[in-house]
Amino acid sequence: MTALIQLSGITKVLKGQEQPRTILDGVGLEVFPGESIAIVGRSGSGKSTLLSVLGLFDRPDQGTYLLSGNDISRLPERRAAKLRSSHFGFVFQRFFLLKHLTAAQNVAMALVNGQGWLPRRERRARVMQALEQVGIAHLAKNRPARMSGGEQQRVAIARALVREPKILLADEPTGALDTETGALVIDALLGVTAHGCALILVTHDRDHAARMGRVLHLDAGVLTEQVAVGGTA
Amino acid sequence: MIRFSGRLRSALIIGLQGIRSRKLRTLLSMVSLFLGVLAVVVVQAGASIAERAVLADMELYDGFDGTVVMEMGGSSPKVEPIVLDTVAGRSDAVAMTGMQAIIGEPGVRPVNQGGGSFDDSWGGSPMICDEQGNCREQTPAELGPQGQAIELRLTALTGDVRQFRPYRPQAGQWLDFTSVPMMAPRLVLNKEAAKGFDRYKVPAEMRVPGASANMTPQFVGVVDDGDASPRAYVRLDELTQWVPAGKLVDPNMGEVRVLMSSGTPVEQVLTSKLKAVNIEPYVHIVNSREEQESELALMRWIFLAMAGLVLLIGVAGILNVGLATVGERVEEFALRRAVGTPRALLAGIVLAETLITGLLTAALAIGASAAALKALVTLAGDSQPFLQGVEFPWEAGVAGVIAGLVAGVLGGFVPAIRAAGIPIATVMRA
Numbered sequence: 001m002t003a004l005i006q007l008s009g010i011t012k013v014l015k016g017q018e019q020p021r022t023i024l025d026g027v028g029l030e031v032f033p034g035e036s037i038a039i040v041g042r043s044g045s046g047k048s049t050l051l052s053v054l055g056l057f058d059r060p061d062q063g064t065y066l067l068s069g070n071d072i073s074r075l076p077e078r079r080a081a082k083l084r085s086s087h088f089g090f091v092f093q094r095f096f097l098l099k100h101l102t103a104a105q106n107v108a109m110a111l112v113n114g115q116g117w118l119p120r121r122e123r124r125a126r127v128m129q130a131l132e133q134v135g136i137a138h139l140a141k142n143r144p145a146r147m148s149g150g151e152q153q154r155v156a157i158a159r160a161l162v163r164e165p166k167i168l169l170a171d172e173p174t175g176a177l178d179t180e181t182g183a184l185v186i187d188a189l190l191g192v193t194a195h196g197c198a199l200i201l202v203t204h205d206r207d208h209a210a211r212m213g214r215v216l217h218l219d220a221g222v223l224t225e226q227v228a229v230g231g232t233a
Numbered sequence: 234m235i236r237f238s239g240r241l242r243s244a245l246i247i248g249l250q251g252i253r254s255r256k257l258r259t260l261l262s263m264v265s266l267f268l269g270v271l272a273v274v275v276v277q278a279g280a281s282i283a284e285r286a287v288l289a290d291m292e293l294y295d296g297f298d299g300t301v302v303m304e305m306g307g308s309s310p311k312v313e314p315i316v317l318d319t320v321a322g323r324s325d326a327v328a329m330t331g332m333q334a335i336i337g338e339p340g341v342r343p344v345n346q347g348g349g350s351f352d353d354s355w356g357g358s359p360m361i362c363d364e365q366g367n368c369r370e371q372t373p374a375e376l377g378p379q380g381q382a383i384e385l386r387l388t389a390l391t392g393d394v395r396q397f398r399p400y401r402p403q404a405g406q407w408l409d410f411t412s413v414p415m416m417a418p419r420l421v422l423n424k425e426a427a428k429g430f431d432r433y434k435v436p437a438e439m440r441v442p443g444a445s446a447n448m449t450p451q452f453v454g455v456v457d458d459g460d461a462s463p464r465a466y467v468r469l470d471e472l473t474q475w476v477p478a479g480k481l482v483d484p485n486m487g488e489v490r491v492l493m494s495s496g497t498p499v500e501q502v503l504t505s506k507l508k509a510v511n512i513e514p515y516v517h518i519v520n521s522r523e524e525q526e527s528e529l530a531l532m533r534w535i536f537l538a539m540a541g542l543v544l545l546i547g548v549a550g551i552l553n554v555g556l557a558t559v560g561e562r563v564e565e566f567a568l569r570r571a572v573g574t575p576r577a578l579l580a581g582i583v584l585a586e587t588l589i590t591g592l593l594t595a596a597l598a599i600g601a602s603a604a605a606l607k608a609l610v611t612l613a614g615d616s617q618p619f620l621q622g623v624e625f626p627w628e629a630g631v632a633g634v635i636a637g638l639v640a641g642v643l644g645g646f647v648p649a650i651r652a653a654g655i656p657i658a659t660v661m662r663a
Binding site for chain 2: 048049052055057058077078081082083084085086090096098099100101105109110112113114115116117159163
């Protein structure tokens, strides 16, 4: 099977300080469609930076990043934005929902992003489909203030899924949730891998990591594979 | 094209969502901008109204732009027949001959001797000139006793002059040139003459120098001709039934003028005929708009510059609120970038918000100005003639919209650049 993502020798150095600090040091990684990967490591080990590079928020200083076989290591911002829209979905620890919008409008935000135009009816159908996928279609008209943390995170997941991404990047999505709700969110995230979407989860929670197909450990910018402790859902 | 349309729609949808979610801030931006746009609209409206009023007055007195005016001294007896022969029966040229007329009791001195305004008393005795141009003051014996009579200038017309001079009807009707000439000449008075007849009750007997007999005129209407002296207009063919040819131009204060459309052959023919008898006519083309524009342009620019300064304060208000709003919305913009929104669209969203704010403010300022003008016209239109019939000028509306758009762009430019430059990675880090 062709790898969806191939990273080789990815290095990221934090400049602007007296001593430049290497955040990612020759990271190599292959991600396949439908695969679930957990990245674990201590705070400051470079997990979020790796996710930023993977999600095209940031460019690596060195190394090669192939997406579906195409080198996107030095992509101009305009094309990076287009790829973020077409290939990636993002879920963050803080849900980043806009308070003044309803759940449906928050999800639709990913469709009204200047990357093609969908008629309102089609937009609405896709939004409702994404909300149903995470089991909160009945909350479509609610604003974030009237939803629990778990519900808000599921709206954020629906927002990430609405464009049917090929890769879902989740940066500590359960960090602000209790154990039970966190488990439900992980269920929802793992559910998308059944449709061929790859999931890369950054987490501190060993239980959640254990539910992924692979667990990678990042320490001082070096990525190493741990012994598999679980399987794909 | 489709991509552009999609981005435009996206910017508008998100911009409107932003405005709806921050109503108070939008209102504050609008308040600061309102005065600036209002100042631009008011200056532009005032300038346009003043320009039209001045132009209308100039047209009233000088004629429509493009009218060819030929003037000749009336002292030569050769002028009158040449002019009347050439112009007679033509629709593209009208001759106007002026002479003195007294209406009222016979053998008395008019209340406004000399034909001046009824409110002015210049004193002194009127002058009288012979055919050689020698003038002297009239003696008391020549003047006679003062009585119920009014002196005015009588202007005889060969055709309907309103195609060249836009006299404003005040009462009654204008001279009818299509009917058969009447024995009792029909007169149309100007406002000053009408005032005289209203103030002094005089008998309707008209004396014109050189006339075979005194006439009984019919007053058919009153017009505003812009002249401060009393004047009456009459059909030349009605006057010639009483005043023989050759006497239609007053040797003392005679005036002969021909108004023509541009391009008419009358100008060339008449000039040639007059030059053949050694008379050099003075010809000019009415160009009121250009003269007036040069006079008003400087003043308009000065006022617009002042309005621009007020607008700048409004722009500073939008800029201030815009920067604060972008600072508050860092996460939103970073999130939008994360889901694939291009930087250009983020800038577009901010600009759309400020442009919509600017346009809404412009609409309010234009509406307020138009309503204020309407109220002013309703309340003070009767006492202030220049306000009569005044409508809100479209130029002021256009200026207001442009001011709103410019303020939106200027006030939103820096916040838009800031919004487009927000880094995703830093903001979205857990």
